[in-house]
Amino acid sequence: MVEEKENIQFELTNELIEQVQQLIVENNDKELRALMLDFHHADIAEILDELDLEEAVYIIKLLDSETTSDILMELDEDIRENVLKNLSSKEIAEEIEELDTDDAADMIAELPEDRQEDVISQIEDQEHKAEIQELLAYDEDTAGGLMAKELVKVYETWTVAGCMRRIRGQAKDVTRVHSIYVVDKEDKLIGRLSLKDLITAKSEQKIADIAKDNVDFVNVNEDAEEVAKVMQKYDLEAIPVVDDNQILLGRITIDDIVDVIKEEAEKDYQLAAGITQDVEADDSxxxxxxxxxxxxxxxxxxxxxxxxxxxxxxxxxxxxxxxxxxxxxxxxxxxxxxxxxxxxxxxxxxxxxxxxxxxxxxxxxxxxxxxxxxxxxxxxxxxxxxxxxxxxxxxxxxxxxxxxxxxxxxxxxxxxxxxxxxxxxxxxxxxxxxxxxxxxxxxxxxxxxxxxxxxx
Structure with a gap:
């Protein structure tokens, strides 16, 4: 009989912080790495928020980029900014390569302009680099500034069997597949598929025959708040983004919209309290x-x-x-x-x-x-x-x-x-x-x- 692992809620304690700090002082990398890998990346970020800058950088450099890239995105923005100052352009580029394009673009946008160019030049994946540069061109408060390039796209002329083979390659780069978007030969968005639609269809059927044409979408220049309203109204987990010619450019997922709603709520709360700028308690x-x-x-x-x-x-x-x-x-x-x-x-x-x-x-x-x-x-x-x-x-x-x-x-x-x-x-x-x-x-x-x- 397999023993089930108990799901224990993470709790940040003084004892845990002291344990981490002691392992850093002792340079006990093996035990520190083992301790950190027992936690979710969001929990590690919470730990790093309580450490001083030197200790936080020590842990970031200790762990692999696949783990630390997610940790960095969970850190408080000011702390992340200071951590990135202590990483080389090559080290930041390695973190960037592990992130989805929207998160990667957000992280690069936080860097000084001269350093942005240096980090981008260090990214080895040319396709990833090009997509990040594309996203950086959009205003951060628009759909283009929110969207990620990772999605699953199929052509209306494909058969179901051919589609299944091709989407396996696309899906490996997508964290979560909410919908499959259907485009014509010019890459214009014309419909969508659910995984259920695809799995239950006959192998020889054309994608055009099973696609649903009632797909919700937003323009790449749409205001971020308007995107949030659309997703809230239609209860969407993700929404595709198109340009003025209906060309499919990317998608926005619910986690990005939650951030928009949170930021807007914080701004409105501060305005209601008579605070005219976006400030935090730790500001000067x-x-x-x-x-x-x-x-x-x-x-x-x-x-x-x-x-x-x-x-x-x-x-x-x-x-x-x-x-x-x-x-x-x-x-x-x-x-x-x-x-x-x-x-x-x-x-x-x-x-x-x-x-x-x-x-x-x-x-x-x-x-x-x-x-x-x-x-x-x-x-x-x-x-x-x-x-x-x-x-x-x-x-x-x-x-x-x-x-x-x-x-x-x-x-x-x-x-x-x-x-x-x-x-x-x-x-x-x-x-x-x-x-x-x-x-x-x-x-x-x-x-x-x-x-x-x-x-x-």
Whole structure:
């Protein structure tokens, strides 16, 4: 009876890190190599993230390129950049030769331009080299920048038997065969096959007779986010990429799209938090300051604006001082409602769910905000009336709250829709931009309505 190997989840511990570091100090390459090969390449990358640069480079040089190429792609981008600086052009080229073309192009693109040429010149596989150079010509945020050249392609005129023989040679270079793409004699994409279609067909049948012509594809110049939407909508694991003449160029797989979605989510999260550049916690103080300061400055300007508005209503405070103490509540409600409204719209735009008339969307948001505002205002009215025993003041504050919430909801809905129409990332609307603008409008509306109701 064969004993099954227990599947144990990898856990990075201090003891493991210390063990690896000790083996490096002892130059015990044999035991260190044996230890590393027990782990998945993603787990080894996690270990290397915890080591210093010299130790990480030691392990990369110790293991074979077939293993380390995958490890390098799993490393944090900054760590990978530093590791590559400590490898020769020949060593990097050896890593490149083990990678799929899309990953290879990504790794080379991270190198300085002068070093890129040197590394490319060291690649021995001429076909691999040419394909990488082709991919490097595309913008990284397009389908061309995402695609890999590795795929299984068959011609419509082949028989099933002939096709089976030929695809064996192609498939050895493809990590995972999602679909088989059918092209005509000019290499134009005309259909697709599944492995099931091919296996169950008769040997003498022509590929054209069993191919499905309803194949989804994207243009090589399509924006990466649009590619992600297409793959998400049709639940695709891979999608072929064509040029303007429908010539099949490559394919994009789901793992690349997951990276796009993750990067976009991180960017939107930072924009929503008021960070204008793509930064990480480990970046320098100068980089972090440059990313944060613009929106903090906007908040400062908004605060000054709120001060000037309040100063203009100084006479209101003199007669009804209690209005001053409700100012933070009004400002907070305006900011919160605005962020809620904009977040829903931004999410809908990202998922391509926001359709139809802008006016209808604004009317719907106005009624929603009015309903929420009335419910909240009733509670606030009762509180102020009971606490202060002043119905007129309670009415002024609660009525102001309803108006502020309606306006905040409209602003939170309109701004991201407006930015999207202008080609600006609407995620920027969910951050300090909305909060600050709604604070100012909220305070202005609050005192104006209160002054009107109280006859000041």
């Amino acid at each position: 103080i100068v980089q972090l300051t440059r990313a944060r300061l613009p929106w903090l400055f906007l908040g400062l300007v908004g605060g000054v604006g709120a001060f000037l508005i309040m100063e203009g209503f100084q006479g209101v405070f003199e007669k009804y001082a209690e209005l001053f103490f409700f100012t933070p509540l009004i400002a907070a409600m305006a900011g919160n409602v605005g962020v809620q409204s904009s977040a829903i719209i931004v999410q809908g735009l990202a998922n391509d769910d926001v359709k139809g008339s802008v006016n209808k969307r604004l009317i719907k948001e106005m009624f929603l905000a009015a309903l929420n505002g009335v419910i909240l205002a009733l509670f606030l009215f009762l509180f102020v009336w009971i606490y202060k025993n002043d119905m007129q003041t309670a009415l002024a504050i609660s009525a102001s709250l309803v108006a502020v919430i309606i306006v905040a909801g409209l602003i939170g809905t309109f701004i991201p829709l407006f930015l999207d129409k202008r080609g600006i990332d609407p995620a920027i609307a969910t951050g300090p931009f909305i909060t600050t603008s709604n604070d100012i409008f909220g305070i202005l509306i609050y005192f104006w309505i209160a002054k009107l109701i109280l006859n000041i």
